[in-house]
Amino acid sequence: MKEYFRFLWRCFRLSFIGDRRYIAWMTFLSVVALFGLNAYAKQLVFGLATTGLTDQVSWGLYIANFTFLVGMAAAAVMLVIPVYVYRNKELHDLVIFGELLAVASIIMCLLFVVVDMGRVDRMHHMLLRFNFPISMLTWDVIVLNVYLVLNLHICGYLIYCAYMHRKPSKAFYIPFVFLAILWAVSIHTVTAFLYVGLGGRPFWNSAIIAPRFLASAFAAGPAFLILTLIALDRFTAYVVQEKAFLTLRNIVTVAMTINMFLLGCEVFTEFYTDSAHSASARYLFLGLNGYHGLVPWIWSAIGMNTVALVILYLPLTRRRRFMSIACALLIVGIWIEKGMGLIVPAFIPTPLGEIVEYSPSLNETLVSLGIWAFGLLIYTIFIRITVPVLSGRLAVDRLYLRDAVADLPWSAARLSETKGNEGSAS
Amino acid sequence: MTEDTKPEFAEVTSERSFNRRGFLRNGLTVVGAMTACVGALSPLRELDGDDIPSVEKFLQRHYKEMNGDEMASALDRIRREVKKRWDIDPIVRDVRAKDGVEFVYALNLSRCIGCRKCVHACVEENNQSRSPELQYIRVLEMPRGTTDIEKGNHHYDRPTVPDDDHFYMPIQCHQCADAPCVKVCPVEATWTESDGITVIDYDWCIGCRYCEAACPYWARRFNYTKPEIPAADINPEMSYLSNRPREKGVMEKCTFCLHRTREGKMPACLEVCPTGARKFGNVLDPDSEVSQILKNKRVFVLKEEVGTLPRFFYYFDERYPRSEGTAEATGEAK
Structure with a gap:
């Protein structure tokens, strides 16, 4: 137990250590997170009137980000499946990065839900009267929190075992790994049902939403992991195997293809029948009665997704640069498609046919950016700790920080190599 | 070569290194971070007294769980709040549904x-x-x-x-x-x-x-x-x-x-x-x-x-x- 607290203390200290780039990155994230906190403090004082939300469009940027991030979290399992189901041992370490991403994403999800609430001071009412199983929101609360705990357990346990030079006991994590695979599907399905279950919103009331959610999640999440691994490979001593990239690329490509296909199905259903229920879809894709606030968004999303998919199918993606471009386009594209493209149009027009457009306010945007910065901050710290542990440089019997630092490009050895090039910069 | 770079990481190379420079720098960082946090939270000073729930209100139970006494004190609290904000003495009641009515x-x-x-x-x-x-x-x-x-x-x-x-x-x-x-x-x-x-x-x-x-x-x-x-x-x-x-x-x-x-x-x-x-x-x-x-x-x-x-x-x-x-x-x- 004492050793465990020592481990935590070391992790804590380690997260403050790095070269100028690391410190600059962390400072930048902290500053953005603090701006977000400041904006949220204003929201607490003046109410949600500080957002662009109205009675007509009552969910916006916060819930859009929430939905997107649930997907990112679910996608962690796409790494778990090849490793544990197909016993692809080479990718073993990557599972941990995937699950850490899940942890960071879920934390962001929960924060986005909290900032969307009108009365945070009454959060405990959830514990006192929980409308389970009728309200889908209670299901979501359960599945998200359990998923968070599952992933914390799995990667926490594996990392700690590596740190202690212990062989992880299979009984202690394999069952949880398989549970987490199922659970990842559940968090996304339940989140989709949150919207699908509303009969008064025809735009959401479609059985295809849940599969679409899963497909887009399994594209965006691994794409984000690819970007992380490229960064790891480039900025740290950690070597990522080529095979990992290829596996991930295949997952992204297949998921994205399915996602585009499902989007096509949706568009056909909405537009061919031309029923009165397609007003929201019409507003989204074409504009309605002279209002077209979302049209540029959705078409740029479709554009980005198409370009990304084409790049992914080309052998070009063996080059890291093109891979990064494709992944970045795809993440942004899916963010728009699932956020602004799925949440907002369901409110436009209102159930009574009124058209009120929505655009996020500055304060709302700052809060959202703050949460993203905070999430990335956590994820960076996780990686900052995990990399030296996995490469054996940070362990129970290692004098800790000097060796751990040596894992990064700003390590003593590498620093001295590059010092000549950088000249007086220090 | 490692000697050259050592000062840069001096305070981090062992768990208990308290050289003066490192201490000063850490101290300044901590003070700076604290100031930034307080600054970020400063809008909260404008929070209304009504926005922060009193203990009584925080502990108030769900409508269906309140007994007669609890309801009476909840109604009384509402009376006081209205009096305080608008200087009006309202009649606040809990009007219940009647049987045989829809x-x-x-x-x-x-x-x-x-x-x-x-x-x-x-x-x-x-x-x-x-x-x-x-x-x-x-x-x-x-x-x-x-x-x-x-x-x-x-x-x-x-x-x-x-x-x-x-x-x-x-x-x-x-x-x-x-x-x-x-x-x-x-x-x-x-x-x-x-x-x-x-x-x-x-x-x-x-x-x-x-x-x-x-x-x-x-x-x-x-x-x-x-x-x-x-x-x-x-x-x-x-x-x-x-x-x-x-x-x-x-x-x-x-x-x-x-x-x-x-x-x-x-x-x-x-x-x-x-x-x-x-x-x-x-x-x-x-x-x-x-x-x-x-x-x-x-x-x-x-x-x-x-x-x-x-x-x-x-x-x-x-x-x-x-x-x-x-x-x-x-x-x-x-």
Whole structure:
């Protein structure tokens, strides 16, 4: 137990250590997170009137980000499946990065839900009267929190075992790994049902939403992991195997293809029948009665997704640069498609046919950016700790920080190599 | 070579290194970070006293769990709050549903002239925020030849109503028997009472706005900011589940004026209606006007396909009332 607290203390200290780039990155994230906190403090004082939300469009940027991030979290399992189901041992370490991403994403999800609430001071009412199983929101609360705990357990346990030079006991994590695979599907399905279950919103009331959610999640999440691994490979001593990239690329490509296909199905259903229920879809894709606030968004999303998919199918993606471009386009594209493209149009027009457009306010945007910065901050710290542990440089019997630092490009050895090039910069 | 770089990481190379430079730098960083956090949180200084729940309010239980004493002290607290904010002594009660009553509303589209008097009477009766103004009733101006509400005009503004080419369709909470808003609420802050009225415990609502997304009739309103009501406009006859003043961050909606209707009065929107287009009553009483309307008039509900079983009905006056017995009957039913 004492050793465990020592481990935590070391992790804590380690997260403050790095070269100028690391410190600059962390400072930048902290500053953005603090701006977000400041904006949220204003929201607490003046109410949600500080957002662009109205009675007509009552969910916006916060819930859009929430939905997107649930997907990112679910996608962690796409790494778990090849490793544990197909016993692809080479990718073993990557599972941990995937699950850490899940942890960071879920934390962001929960924060986005909290900032969307009108009365945070009454959060405990959830514990006192929980409308389970009728309200889908209670299901979501359960599945998200359990998923968070599952992933914390799995990667926490594996990392700690590596740190202690212990062989992880299979009984202690394999069952949880398989549970987490199922659970990842559940968090996304339940989140989709949150919207699908509303009969008064025809735009959401479609059985295809849940599969679409899963497909887009399994594209965006691994794409984000690819970007992380490229960064790891480039900025740290950690070597990522080529095979990992290829596996991930295949997952992204297949998921994205399915996602585009499902989007096509949706568009056909909405537009061919031309029923009165397609007003929201019409507003989204074409504009309605002279209002077209979302049209540029959705078409740029479709554009980005198409370009990304084409790049992914080309052998070009063996080059890291093109891979990064494709992944970045795809993440942004899916963010728009699932956020602004799925949440907002369901409110436009209102159930009574009124058209009120929505655009996020500055304060709302700052809060959202703050949460993203905070999430990335956590994820960076996780990686900052995990990399030296996995490469054996940070362990129970290692004098800790000097060796751990040596894992990064700003390590003593590498620093001295590059010092000549950088000249007086220090 | 490592010697060169050592100073840069001097304070980190062992767990207990307290050289002066490192200490100073760490200290400055910590102070800087703390200052930044305090700075970021500084807007909280403007938090209203009312925004921070008192212990009493924090511990207050759900409406259905409160016993008599607890309810009495909750009502007393509301009295004190109103007194403090507006210097008014209100009468705050907890008006309960009566057995053998199920309220329904019926609205005669042949008679409604779209004057919006109901909208404003409702605001005055129910202590809605005046700034920004919250309204429970939305009147649509519909072109003749359709009942598709997406074709309605929400913002018609004519010197006189009615306009000959349009009819008017007021929409408010339909008090559904299978209410989606009740289903989705994660904390049971909203529920349907035995007399068919869907209510909200404003002290229990967490403000997630899921119910607002679920409502097919757009009947719910959220307090995006602190509701402002001039003291002169406060209606001092208040009840816990209906028109007592609300706080920011909670949902509210039409309650069929339950503080009036549960005691035999009519809703404010009905009383003010100049044409008698609005009818209200107990559907379990076969002789009530609404029972007669449901039995004899050509009645329909809005968006029947969403299956929420509204207790709010629309009807038209019949050109040839069935009671006359023949198709040749003349004259309009007035």
